Amino acid sequence: MLEVNGLTKSYAKLVAVSGVSFRADRGETIGLLGPNGAGKTTTVSIISGLLNADSGEVLIEGKQVKSDTDPVKLKIGLVPQDMALYEQLTANDNLIFFAALYSLAGAKAKSAIDNALHLVGLADRANDKVKTFSGGMKRRLNLAAALLHDPQILLLDEPTVGVDPQSRNAIFDNLETLKSRGKTLIYTTHYMEEAERLCDRIVIIDHGKVVANDTLSNLHKLLPVTNVLAIELETANGFPTGQMLALPEVKSAELLQSTLRVGLHDLSRGAPIVLRWLAENGHSFRHVASEQPNLETVFLSLTGRSLRDS
Amino acid sequence: MIPFLALVRKDLKLFFNDRRAVIVGLVVPILLASFFGYLFGGQRGNAETSKVSVLVIDQDGSDTSRGLITQLSGDATLDVKPSTLDVARELVRKGKATAAIVIPKDFGRDAGRALFTGDAKPQVEVLYDPSHNVELGMVKGILSGAVMQAVSKEMFSGRTGREVVNESLARVENDPQMSAPTRKALRDLLGGVQQLNQEQERTGSSAQGPAIGGLSMPFQTKEEAVTSGQNVEYNGYAHSFGGMGIQFILFMGLDVGITLLMLRQTGLWQRLRAAPLSRTMLLGSRAVSASLTAGFILTVLFCFARVVFGVRIQGSFAGFVGVCAAFSLMTAAFGLMVAALGETVEATRGYSVMATLVLVMLGGAWVPTFVFPKWLQRLTIVIPTRWAMDGLDGMTWRGLGFSAAVTPIAILLGFTVLFGAVAVMQFRWRAE
Numbered sequence: 001m002l003e004v005n006g007l008t009k010s011y012a013k014l015v016a017v018s019g020v021s022f023r024a025d026r027g028e029t030i031g032l033l034g035p036n037g038a039g040k041t042t043t044v045s046i047i048s049g050l051l052n053a054d055s056g057e058v059l060i061e062g063k064q065v066k067s068d069t070d071p072v073k074l075k076i077g078l079v080p081q082d083m084a085l086y087e088q089l090t091a092n093d094n095l096i097f098f099a100a101l102y103s104l105a106g107a108k109a110k111s112a113i114d115n116a117l118h119l120v121g122l123a124d125r126a127n128d129k130v131k132t133f134s135g136g137m138k139r140r141l142n143l144a145a146a147l148l149h150d151p152q153i154l155l156l157d158e159p160t161v162g163v164d165p166q167s168r169n170a171i172f173d174n175l176e177t178l179k180s181r182g183k184t185l186i187y188t189t190h191y192m193e194e195a196e197r198l199c200d201r202i203v204i205i206d207h208g209k210v211v212a213n214d215t216l217s218n219l220h221k222l223l224p225v226t227n228v229l230a231i232e233l234e235t236a237n238g239f240p241t242g243q244m245l246a247l248p249e250v251k252s253a254e255l256l257q258s259t260l261r262v263g264l265h266d267l268s269r270g271a272p273i274v275l276r277w278l279a280e281n282g283h284s285f286r287h288v289a290s291e292q293p294n295l296e297t298v299f300l301s302l303t304g305r306s307l308r309d310s
Numbered sequence: 311m312i313p314f315l316a317l318v319r320k321d322l323k324l325f326f327n328d329r330r331a332v333i334v335g336l337v338v339p340i341l342l343a344s345f346f347g348y349l350f351g352g353q354r355g356n357a358e359t360s361k362v363s364v365l366v367i368d369q370d371g372s373d374t375s376r377g378l379i380t381q382l383s384g385d386a387t388l389d390v391k392p393s394t395l396d397v398a399r400e401l402v403r404k405g406k407a408t409a410a411i412v413i414p415k416d417f418g419r420d421a422g423r424a425l426f427t428g429d430a431k432p433q434v435e436v437l438y439d440p441s442h443n444v445e446l447g448m449v450k451g452i453l454s455g456a457v458m459q460a461v462s463k464e465m466f467s468g469r470t471g472r473e474v475v476n477e478s479l480a481r482v483e484n485d486p487q488m489s490a491p492t493r494k495a496l497r498d499l500l501g502g503v504q505q506l507n508q509e510q511e512r513t514g515s516s517a518q519g520p521a522i523g524g525l526s527m528p529f530q531t532k533e534e535a536v537t538s539g540q541n542v543e544y545n546g547y548a549h550s551f552g553g554m555g556i557q558f559i560l561f562m563g564l565d566v567g568i569t570l571l572m573l574r575q576t577g578l579w580q581r582l583r584a585a586p587l588s589r590t591m592l593l594g595s596r597a598v599s600a601s602l603t604a605g606f607i608l609t610v611l612f613c614f615a616r617v618v619f620g621v622r623i624q625g626s627f628a629g630f631v632g633v634c635a636a637f638s639l640m641t642a643a644f645g646l647m648v649a650a651l652g653e654t655v656e657a658t659r660g661y662s663v664m665a666t667l668v669l670v671m672l673g674g675a676w677v678p679t680f681v682f683p684k685w686l687q688r689l690t691i692v693i694p695t696r697w698a699m700d701g702l703d704g705m706t707w708r709g710l711g712f713s714a715a716v717t718p719i720a721i722l723l724g725f726t727v728l729f730g731a732v733a734v735m736q737f738r739w740r741a742e
Binding site: 045048050069070073074076078080081083084085086088089093100102103104142145146 | 312315323583
């Protein structure tokens with residue numbers, strides 16, 4: 001459905017993306033995960049035709065976009081990171097306008113608008129001006145505007161930035177519905193939990209380069225640990241993290257504020273060893289939980305940096 | 311066609327939804343044009359204008375100087391007040407008076423002598439405010455006429471005149487260097503004046519007869535404002551509404567450019583560029599919507615001027631529509647050029663506002679171009695707004711035919727092509 005081969009784009013001395021490649025099949029959701037400035041938006045801009053790559057190609061069903069009016073563009077729907085709506089117009093007027101950009105008018109447009117508004121749950125606000133909407137509602141309308149011409153590929157550039165958890169969940173529900181309809185979704189985010197929830201495969205980008213491209217389960221296999229024991233200590237001051245690494249089964253140990261996160265190869269064998277050592281050395285704790293390692297851990301493992309610190 | 315119409319319709323909808331834009335685009339130019347129209351002569355072209363303030367310092371105190379002051383005071387365009395030299399100088403310096411006329415001591419006698427014998431002429435000093443050069447010329451003209459009338463009246467019928475004539479006769483008789491024919495001619499002339507004076511003194515009717523009042527201006531003036539036809543009075547609002555319309559439409563065009571610059575930094579631009587739309591359509595639709603908005607503003611302004619101030623299109627209606635349409639297109643292209651050449655919104659706003667004001671000023675939208683120096687008048691040939699003003703003036707109060715609109719329309723369309731070409735060539739399409 002979508003093939004991205006060796007995209008490179010530079011601005012003067014700054015290399016924004018370098019040799020980015022991945023593919024997305026029909027009905028597949030690909031997450032482009034990376035910190036701010038990693039090159040995600042540049043990649044999406046090149047795919048949607050907003051930017052020309054210095055080298056590399058984008059193929060949509062085997063065809064390149066050759067001009068501004070190339071019909072291949074009809075297969076793409078873009079949800080920009082910035083809100084792309086006219087605040088002074090009603091939701092309906094906005095959608096009529098965006099439908100017309102794809103030559104939809106009359107009954108066809110009305111049907112497309114009704115469907116899009118129902119999908120994002122804004123049918124009852126169709127005649128309200130966008131400026132009266134909450135941030136979450138605007139984000140949902142922003143999504144609806146990209147669906148009117150029924151594109152096969154949806155490019156979503158951080159579509160949940162600045163929204164409340166409830167609206168975020170609503171958007172996730174909308175995207176899952178679209179996925180179930182066979183749409184191909186390219187989803188950029190720096191929230192690993194979003195990528196974990198939505199994406200079939202994840203392309204991790206850092207400093208413009210792809211550092212990993214695989215399914216979530218395969219990415220987990222890249223990790224040196226399969227489980228994490230999170231222990232909330234009574235007193236974290238002066239805790240000897242280094243001594244933990246000497247224990248059998250312990251592969252990593254990291255102290256974040258008062259929470260000690262210990263990476264273990266085998267949870268059932270390693271957990272008793274760690275807890276016993278803490279008790280014997282006088283380190284009391286309030287809470288213990290085990291976790292699966294997540295994308296944050298994967299990113300940390302691949303780049304040596306935390307997503308949030310990047 | 312559906313996308314193109316949608317783009318145009320959306321721009322118009324946004325304009326009319328924005329109350330501020332509509333107010334700035336319509337109400338403000340109407341208010342300013344009404345004010346300027348009143349200043350420029352109002353509806354009949356003869357509205358009362360302020361008089362030129364002139365102070366007179368009479369250091370002579372003779373019948374002649376008093377007669378001169380009376381003459382000056384009788385002029386409808388002057389507001390004459392007596393003063394002293396120091397006070398007058400101070401008031402002119404402060405701008406409270408436009409000019410001060412100093413009538414020197416012995417002015418009456420010296421002027422009379424100069425009239426008959428060519429003796430040294432008395433010097434009348436005129437102090438003036440340098441910011442009122444135009445009024446100075448007017449004051450000097452009125453002063454010359456008044457001096458001629460006052461001095462000649464005194465010489466032919468006044469006491470000073472009789473003394474000067476007698477004295478001059480004696481000098482003619484006793485001048486050994488004067489030739490006989492000249493002596494005879496002057497004796498006849500002065501003798502005639504003396505005889506006339508004696509006759510008036512004998513009859514005591516110095517206020518009768520045509521010659522009794524001395525010399526008077528040998529002509530009268532009859533003014534006729536040459537407008538579109540006989541009995542059609544000049545309407546100052548026609549020019550002011552054209553001028554203000556042009557100014558505010560240019561600002562609207564500027565706004566189009568700035569909005570486009572801002573749009574390029576938003577998700578909306580990404581969405582527009584992601585759609586299968588040509589660049590010609592994106593820029594062309596904006597040009598069309600801006601032209602329609604400009605046409606709408608001009609229509610409303612002139613409808614208001616027609617209803618409230620009686621402004622009529624005395625010339626070719628087709629020419630008027632043509633000039634309005636050509637100027638509207640030119641404005642739209644100007645806005646697109648601003649968007650194409652602009653780097654940042656802030657910087658672009660600054661230099662384009664300055665450029666717009668220069669265009670407005672040199673185009674004659676504020677004040678007619680004839681008050682400019684000659685070199686500047688020649689320069690305005692390359693200013694598109696000047697052609698728009700010429701076209702609108704020609705089609706409204708001058709009452710010219712369509713042929714007079716052809717050149718302005720052609721030149722405005724030429725500027726449209728030029729600005730449009732620059733916009734298309736320089737526009738940065740990619741969201742770098």
